[in-house]
Amino acid sequence: MLFRQLEYLVALSRERHFARAAQACFVSQPALSEAIRKLEEELDVPLVRRGRKYEGLTPEGERIVVWAQRILADRDALKNEVDALRTGLSGRIRIGSVPTASGAVSLLTGPFCAEHPLVTVEVRADLQSEEILRQLQNFEIDAGITYLHRGLSEHFQSVPLYEERYVLLTTAADGLALPTTATWADASTLPLCLLTEAMQGRKVLDGLFAEAGLRPSPRLETDSVATLFAHVRTGRWASIVPHTWLHVFGVPHGMRAVPLVEPARSVPVGLVITTREPGSVMARALADLARHTDVAAALERLPADPGPA
Structure with a gap:
């Protein structure tokens, strides 16, 4: 064979x-x-x-x-382990991410590549939570960044990274009518564009609307957070996005982002790898780096305002 x-x-x-x-x-x-x-x-x-x-x-x-x-996974793990002993980590690490967390991936991949210059990184940033776990089990990716569920299987281990919370994104003109926070009831009255219903990030939002006794009726749905920003920018839409994406884009000129309250909730996001031993030396190294990286603090530092367009 x-x-x-x-x-x-x-x-x-x-x-x-x-x-x-x-x-x-x-x-x-x-x-x-x-x-x-x-x-x-x-x-x-x-x-x-x-x-x-x-x-x-x-x-x-x-x-x-x-x-x-x-x-095949054990063969690759063996080769990577031997390479790491001889010259340090080298090869390719494959990371899957749910779209809502993809803006935070660079906070790990940046320092990881700096620490291991012979490693290349492949990021698959449009995976659903269930697909990340499936691909981990099938050795199609080495690590995933996804929502952390209480019932996570014993086949996986996780490293918490941050708590995802939500902001209402509107044009500046629409946002003038809102105070420093907005309620989910306020959001429900706006022409919303949201993620598609199949995505875990949307399921979280639907659950929060339900807590407030509401059901969202978005006029546009997409599988891309960047697309949400683009539609709000036209002035015809409002959206609800994870606060992590403000770390990527800041609050673009002409827009306003306010925290959502009543209810104010957050959802844990973390790095997930398999518990199988000896497993991927790449995944172990990334998990070790994640444990020593304050991703949550980094996400609070927003980029400078870009100024007038």
């Missing part, structure tokens, strides 16, 4: 198409198909349901994919 055969099987499971899997592995489709066929012969079980086109993996194939992902 060769690592290459396991890589091809994992790629096929992910892409669900022979040609795309071959392209992802930088080989020809016949080469990929032949390698998987030989793996089936060696294991003496069918792995792929074959017809005129790809029809999915067999139950045996689905189970073998799980083992293949573990074996």
Whole structure:
């Protein structure tokens, strides 16, 4: 059995198409198909349901994919561990983030890259909370930044980073009618643009509206926090955004951001990695850095006002 055969099987499971899997592995489709066929012969079980086109993996194939992902992850962890002992950390670390927390990722990746100059970073910043945990379990990412739930599985360990709270973002003209804070009832009367209902950040907002006996009726929904800012800037919309994004954009010229109260709530956000040992040396290093980085304090320091446009 060769690592290459396991890589091809994992790629096929992910892409669900022979040609795309071959392209992802930088080989020809016949080469990929032949390698998987030989793996089936060696294991003496069918792995792929074959017809005129790809029809999915067999139950045996689905189970073998799980083992293949573990074996490949352990291989990569071993190589990274040896490299770290010889020359320090090197290679690539993959970080997944929920969109609402993606503005805070740089507070970890910046010092991490400074401390480990041979490491490159890949950030996937548009993942849902459940998808982050799934990708961690399947070794598709090394670490995730997401909402911390009380019922987090024992398969994961977390490092709290900060408490996410919320501000009402309006144009300056609309905001003049508001005091230094706004209520969720105030927000509900405005033409809102919000994140889509499938996203955890939106579910949090819906829960806070419900506490106030309200149900939001946004006129526009998106999966991008940056898009929310862009729409508010037009003067036709208001939005509710995590305070962390003020650390990225400040309060743009012509806009106003006020804390939301009644209820005033916050939601914990943290770094999540797997508890599996020995695990990823990259993930362990990032978690150690997170424990010694005051992300919450950094998020309170807003950029300077950009001044007139």
